Amino acid sequence: MLDFFDITGIVHFGIAGNVNNSMSIGDVTIPKQFAHTGIWDWLNPNAKLNANNNIGQLDIESYNVPKGHGSNLLWHIVYNSEPFFSETGEPNSAQPLLWAPISEHWLKLAANLEDLSLEQSVNSTLFLERKPKLVVGLKGSTANIFVDNAAYRDFLFQTFKVSSVDMESSAVVMTSLSNGYPVIVIRGLSDLAGGQLGQNGIDIFGSLAATNAAKAVITFLQHL
Missing domain, CATH: 3.40.50.1580 (Nucleoside phosphorylase domain)
Structure with a gap:
């Protein structure tokens, strides 16, 4: 349009x-x-978390039922920002x-x-x-x-x-x-x-x- x-x-x-x-x-x-x-990285269970990530992190293991019981191989999702191209920015x-x-x-x-x-x-x-x-x-x-x-x-x-x-x-x-x-x-x-x-x-x-x-x-x- x-x-x-x-x-x-x-x-x-x-x-x-x-x-x-x-x-x-x-x-x-x-x-x-x-x-x-909807922009995120699904981490390997052996991956090291970045403590400086201030966007958002989803710890799937914390949703185990009963809570805290066992381990969860789905591990962790880390959310990311999106690249933004502006008409007023650098080409x-x-x-x-x-x-x-x-x-x-x-x-x-x-x-x-x-x-x-x-x-x-x-x-x-x-x-x-x-x-x-x-x-x-x-x-x-x-x-x-x-x-x-x-x-x-x-x-x-x-x-x-x-x-x-x-x-x-x-x-x-x-x-x-x-x-x-x-x-x-x-x-x-x-x-x-x-x-x-x-x-x-x-x-x-x-x-x-x-x-x-x-x-x-x-x-x-x-x-x-």
Whole structure:
């Protein structure tokens, strides 16, 4: 799109999993930054850990049941930053980037949407327990996996302090920024990313989450 169309910026939207217990299905999040949490090294059990790694480390052995019992050959995952090429940086010279920021002026504009009334009903017989809300300024993560695991959900929240997980946003944000275009991401929360009891709720609440995200997008565009 950036190469073939005359655009002024990217408004990226869709649905996402919720990993923040202060948020609920049906809510809309407009994060202030995104991390690509799908870039990591899976270490050999004999590998030495780098104590200077301050991005994130997942010790798989700590998830043994019973805890601390036996050894785990899956060992350790170490998260990495992503090479970022900027139009204002040195040619062909990448900078390591973990958090890709949303365009600040669009994020400030999105703050006007926090009182937006969102849909609460899936259909005539199924309603959310409370009215959904729109929150601006949290963190989001992206990886090429669909998260539906309570332990990994909690790890992402505790380690990276993210509130939503999806499979596209970080790439869209980094591509927009590297080409000098403003960008914003609007996501409706469709499921609990494994934090639920029983089956994942995306098939039930996905349409409602998409509707609320679309409503936020339309309102945001009206403010531009």
